[in-house]
Amino acid sequence: MFIQADIVVKAVMIGLAFASLVTWTIWLAKGVEMAAARRRARSCVRQLTRADDLEAARADIAAGWTAKGTVADLLEAANREVRRSNNLSSGGIKERLAIALSRIEAKAGRDIARGTGLLATIGATAPFVGLFGTVWGIMNSFIGISQSKTTNLAVVAPGIAEALLATALGLVAAIPAVIIYNVFARALANYRALLSDASGEIIQHVSRDLERQERGLAATVVALPRARPAAE
Numbered sequence: 001m002f003i004q005a006d007i008v009v010k011a012v013m014i015g016l017a018f019a020s021l022v023t024w025t026i027w028l029a030k031g032v033e034m035a036a037a038r039r040r041a042r043s044c045v046r047q048l049t050r051a052d053d054l055e056a057a058r059a060d061i062a063a064g065w066t067a068k069g070t071v072a073d074l075l076e077a078a079n080r081e082v083r084r085s086n087n088l089s090s091g092g093i094k095e096r097l098a099i100a101l102s103r104i105e106a107k108a109g110r111d112i113a114r115g116t117g118l119l120a121t122i123g124a125t126a127p128f129v130g131l132f133g134t135v136w137g138i139m140n141s142f143i144g145i146s147q148s149k150t151t152n153l154a155v156v157a158p159g160i161a162e163a164l165l166a167t168a169l170g171l172v173a174a175i176p177a178v179i180i181y182n183v184f185a186r187a188l189a190n191y192r193a194l195l196s197d198a199s200g201e202i203i204q205h206v207s208r209d210l211e212r213q214e215r216g217l218a219a220t221v222v223a224l225p226r227a228r229p230a231a232e
Contacts, residue, residue, distance in 0.1 A: 006140050009166055012133030016169040019122045023177045026115050034187045037069070037112055041194040044071035048201035054078065054209055057202075070108040071198045074101055078202045082209075090210040097206060101199040109192050116184045123178035130170015137163025 044061055048071075051057035058075050061067060077100045085093045141159030 006137060006162075009133045009137045009140075009162060012129055012136075012166050013169055016126060016130060016133075016166070016173045019126055020169075020173040020176070023119060023122055023173065023180060026119060027176075027180045030112075030115060030184060034112060034184065034191065038187065038191050038194060040065075040069045041071055041191060041198060044069065045194055045197050045201065048198060048205070051205070054082075054202065054205040057205060070104065070195055073104055073108075074195070074198055074202055077101060077104055078206055082206060090207070093210065094203060094207060097203060098199075101202065105192065105195045105199060108195060109188065112191060113184075113188055116181060116188070119177045119181035119184070123174045123181060126174035126177065127167075127170045130167040130173075133166025133170070134163045137166060 043064075047060045047064075048057045051060060054075070058079065061072055061075060078097055081097045081100055082093060085096065137159060141163065144159055
């Protein structure tokens with residue numbers, strides 16, 4: 001049917017087959033990437049939860065296979081902000097840290113979602129492209145009927161079957177694309193939630209560390225000997 005089809009219908013079929021190939025390629029590549037990123041983020045969140053302070057969490061994450069990843073970038077941003085703002089108020093540090101972590105989260109979400117929008121495009125347009133091939137093929141069939149001046153089913157059926165094949169290929173390309181896109185959307189939401197949990201744990205660690213420093217400084221000031229009054 002493909003060989004006997006019109007050149008336009010052939011182009012439609014080839015385009016839909018290529019779109020289907022792109023869909024499964026994205027599924028394989030992004031599936032592996034998202035699974036690894038979610039597994040790494042989940043492990044980092046557990047390490048952050050178990051750690052007593054930010055430095056211990058950084059040491060645990062840097063020592064394992066999670067040393068490279070978005071959560072490691074979040075920890076580095078927190079350490080950099082604390083180091084640059086060591087003489088400033090703790091409230092300002094936490095506010096700036098929340099902004100920096102939210103930017104890293106947004107960038108990580110954009111990076112891992114790159115390419116998934118193509119799935120939505122394929123899922124939305126493939127049925128219409130297939131329908132276009134079908135309409136074109138049926139038009140050619142009607143032209144053939146008028147030229148042959150017969151309505152014999154043996155003459156009409158091959159052209160209609162070729163046309164309907166384009167619609168079938170459109171559905172074959174669109175249905176997996178929509179399903180895979182929805183699966184990736186849920187996985188991406190889960191990944192962003194994990195990054196949000198990691199950011200929350202990091203901010204809590206920074207808040208506790210700053211409070212410990214303030215209490216230690218206050219205790220040092222109280223422990224200093226008072227100056228004796230000058231002798232009259």
